Amino acid sequence: MTTQAILPERGLPDRLTATFWRRPRLLLVLLLTPPLLWLGVVYLGSLAALLWQSFYSIDEFSGMVVPEFTLKTYAELFRPSNLDIIIRTVGMSAAVTLGCAVLAFPIAYYAARYARGRWKAVFYLGIMLPLWSSYLVKVYAWKLILAKEGIIGWAATGMGLGGVLDAVLAIPVIGGNSLSTSYIGTFLVFVYVWLPYMILPMQAALERVPTSMLEASADLGASRSQTFRTVILPLAMPGVIAGSIFTFSLTLGDYIIPSIIGNSANFIGMAVYQFQGTAGNIPLAAAFAVVPILIMLVYLTLARRAGAFDAL
Amino acid sequence: MPSEDRPSLGLRLGALGGLLFLHLPILLIFLYAFTTEERSFQFPPPGLTTKWFAVAWFDRPDIWPPLWLSLKVAAIATAVALVLGTLVSAAMSRASFFGREQISLLILLPIALPGVITGMSLRSAFGMMDIPFSVWTIVLGHATFCIVIVYNNAVARFRRLSGGILEASADLGANAFQTFRHILLPNLGSALLAGGMLAFALSFDEVIVTTFTAGTGLESKTLPIWMLDELIRPRQRPVTNVVAIVVFVATFFPILIAYYLTRGGSETAGSGK
Numbered sequence: 001m002t003t004q005a006i007l008p009e010r011g012l013p014d015r016l017t018a019t020f021w022r023r024p025r026l027l028l029v030l031l032l033t034p035p036l037l038w039l040g041v042v043y044l045g046s047l048a049a050l051l052w053q054s055f056y057s058i059d060e061f062s063g064m065v066v067p068e069f070t071l072k073t074y075a076e077l078f079r080p081s082n083l084d085i086i087i088r089t090v091g092m093s094a095a096v097t098l099g100c101a102v103l104a105f106p107i108a109y110y111a112a113r114y115a116r117g118r119w120k121a122v123f124y125l126g127i128m129l130p131l132w133s134s135y136l137v138k139v140y141a142w143k144l145i146l147a148k149e150g151i152i153g154w155a156a157t158g159m160g161l162g163g164v165l166d167a168v169l170a171i172p173v174i175g176g177n178s179l180s181t182s183y184i185g186t187f188l189v190f191v192y193v194w195l196p197y198m199i200l201p202m203q204a205a206l207e208r209v210p211t212s213m214l215e216a217s218a219d220l221g222a223s224r225s226q227t228f229r230t231v232i233l234p235l236a237m238p239g240v241i242a243g244s245i246f247t248f249s250l251t252l253g254d255y256i257i258p259s260i261i262g263n264s265a266n267f268i269g270m271a272v273y274q275f276q277g278t279a280g281n282i283p284l285a286a287a288f289a290v291v292p293i294l295i296m297l298v299y300l301t302l303a304r305r306a307g308a309f310d311a312l
Numbered sequence: 313m314p315s316e317d318r319p320s321l322g323l324r325l326g327a328l329g330g331l332l333f334l335h336l337p338i339l340l341i342f343l344y345a346f347t348t349e350e351r352s353f354q355f356p357p358p359g360l361t362t363k364w365f366a367v368a369w370f371d372r373p374d375i376w377p378p379l380w381l382s383l384k385v386a387a388i389a390t391a392v393a394l395v396l397g398t399l400v401s402a403a404m405s406r407a408s409f410f411g412r413e414q415i416s417l418l419i420l421l422p423i424a425l426p427g428v429i430t431g432m433s434l435r436s437a438f439g440m441m442d443i444p445f446s447v448w449t450i451v452l453g454h455a456t457f458c459i460v461i462v463y464n465n466a467v468a469r470f471r472r473l474s475g476g477i478l479e480a481s482a483d484l485g486a487n488a489f490q491t492f493r494h495i496l497l498p499n500l501g502s503a504l505l506a507g508g509m510l511a512f513a514l515s516f517d518e519v520i521v522t523t524f525t526a527g528t529g530l531e532s533k534t535l536p537i538w539m540l541d542e543l544i545r546p547r548q549r550p551v552t553n554v555v556a557i558v559v560f561v562a563t564f565f566p567i568l569i570a571y572y573l574t575r576g577g578s579e580t581a582g583s584g585k
Contacts, residue, residue: 013487013488013489013490014487016487016488016489017487017488017489020488024406025409027488028403028406028409031399031400031402031403032399032400032403032415034395034396034399035396035397035399035400035419035459036400036415036418038392038396038455038456038459039418039419039422039456039459040418042434042452042456043418043421043422043430043433043456044418045437046430046433046434046436046437047429047433049433049436049437049439049440050429050432050433050436050437052436052440053436053439053440103330103333104330105326106322106323106325106326106327106329106330107326107327107330107331109323109327110319110323110324110326110327111327113319114318114319114323121575123331124571125568125571126331126334126335127334128567128571129335129564129567129568130334130335130338132510132513132514132563132567133338133560133563133564133567134517134536134556134559134560134563135517135519135536136517136519136536136539136540136543136556136559137338137341137539137556137559137560138337138338139543140341140539140543140552140553140556141337141338141340141341142337143353143543144337144340144341144344144353144355145337145340147352147353149352149353149354149355150353150355151340151355153355154355154356192333192334192337195330195333195334196334199330224320245424249424249425249426250426252426253425253426253427253428253429253520254426254427254428254520255428255520256519256520256540259544260543260544268428269426269428269520272428272432273428273523273524276432276435276524282436282439285432286432286436289428289429289432289433292425292426292428292429293425293429296424296425296426300424
């Protein structure tokens with residue numbers, strides 16, 4: 001026999017291939033080094049810098065950063081005005097998450113169970129396009145809608161419901177001068193902007209619910225609402241929790257929406273932006289930024305326990 | 313007995329209402345670009361005109377530098393994300409190894425945590441290291457959260473690619489680089505293009521991270537920052553709408569293309585996202 005079982009090496013690429021074959025770990029290390037360097041140095045390094053600076057403080061008289069380790073800045077978070085900001089933000093995030101879950105369900109359920117063929121594509125694009133289209137454009141669109149002279153005010157007056165709108169706006173805490181300067185406005189825009197992030201995981205979870213299970217439930221005499229409560233909802237829950245990770249986290253950190261639409265009440269994101277910018281208090285801004293990190297770490301741990309990560 | 317074969321009226325109305333809720337506000341942007349009313353958001357518009365498109369094109373030179381900067385930043389960030397995202401997805405598609413879970417968390421973290429944290433972290437780091445703001449500080453932030461977009465697309469394609477095809481290539485005498493060039497790249501191509509499109513759209517539109525990583529000067533004003541300024545201190549409101557349409561179109565087509573490039577895999581029930 002003269003044919004060789006092993007082909008001759010024809011140069012460096014072949015030799016490298018042989019090396020990779022013998023030592024697959026080497027290839028793995030080569031593949032992973034550049035991305036891990038980037039994420040490790042740029043991202044984790046920055047997170048470390050943030051954490052580091054949150055332990056500095058600011059000198060009250062000179063306004064300069066004192067580069068000494070202290071917990072003073074964190075103590076400032078517990079001042080009533082700052083605690084208010086945190087509570088307000090978390091409350092809004094929870095409300096937005098709930099609002100998204102309620103609005104998302106019919107869309108997700110219809111898309112998962114009834115949409116076929118062309119309609120499936122319509123639903124998919126119908127959710128993906130708003131998800132990916134410009135965030136600022138969406139916020140801006142709502143500025144147009146919620147403005148005093150905008151479309152909602154016009155429609156309410158046209159239908160003779162102007163009084164209803166005024167009554168809603170007169171509700172103490174959530175109301176305001178116009179929809180675009182009230183908590184209702186902020187809430188609406190948040191729900192609108194993050195809604196697709198809730199629909200997608202919810203739809204994925206609902207698609208995994210076997211039809212036979214719903215038939216079995218009906219065969220056993222369950223009504224529609226019973227099937228919904230005892231079969232569909234529990235099975236959709238991981239999807240809801242997965243979606244809530246996004247809606248909750250995104251609301252927690254956003255500062256554009258409450259600064260454009262709302263009654264200029266402060267949110268965590270706005271506090272971070274203001275303290276690092278005009279106020280020049282980087283340590284307090286950093287400490288404020290650590291709050292969402294801690295909240296999200298707890299949230300992610302709970303979500304993981306609920307099995308939501310499989311639905312992501 | 314309730315029939316589960318047909319959706320109830322309530323469900324149909326809920327789904328339709330939800331889809332309309334998602335789309336009508338954006339259409340309004342288009343309408344307001346043609347309004348003759350310059351100062352308020354009066355609805356219905358008192359009159360319609362196309363003059364704002366001309367105004368935006370000829371009389372507002374302040375729009376062009378931000379537009380170019382946004383295109384430049386998005387292009388560089390996408391290129392970086394494509395390289396890094398492909399590398400890490402290639403590594404993650406292989407059999408399990410130590411630290412795999414941690415790496416997938418690390419890739420996900422920049423979008424799982426709010427943007428304000430990425431922004432504030434980078435700003436802290438720039439401050440501590442005395443790095444001056446430039447195009448590159450913006451790119452640094454954008455590329456970091458674009459990696460996950462490329463990664464998601466590429467890793468999904470890797471999973472569908474059977475290992476046998478790579479072994480066959482090796483059996484036929486191709487070395488790793490030839491296999492990459494002739495087998496892997498053509499198979500990954502559309503997924504990478506889709507990931508790149510989405511990363512580009514994301515970077516082109518990013519505002520929160522940018523406000524922290526861009527300086528205050530004109531030379532680091534991206535288009536979303538320009539829009540944000542116009543929202544807070546409006547000059548000619550309809551012109552902002554014209555630019556909003558441009559931004560919308562600039563992100564709309566990449567998404568549509570990305571959809572057509574990857575739709576083969578998303579048809580199967582349960583694959584969801």
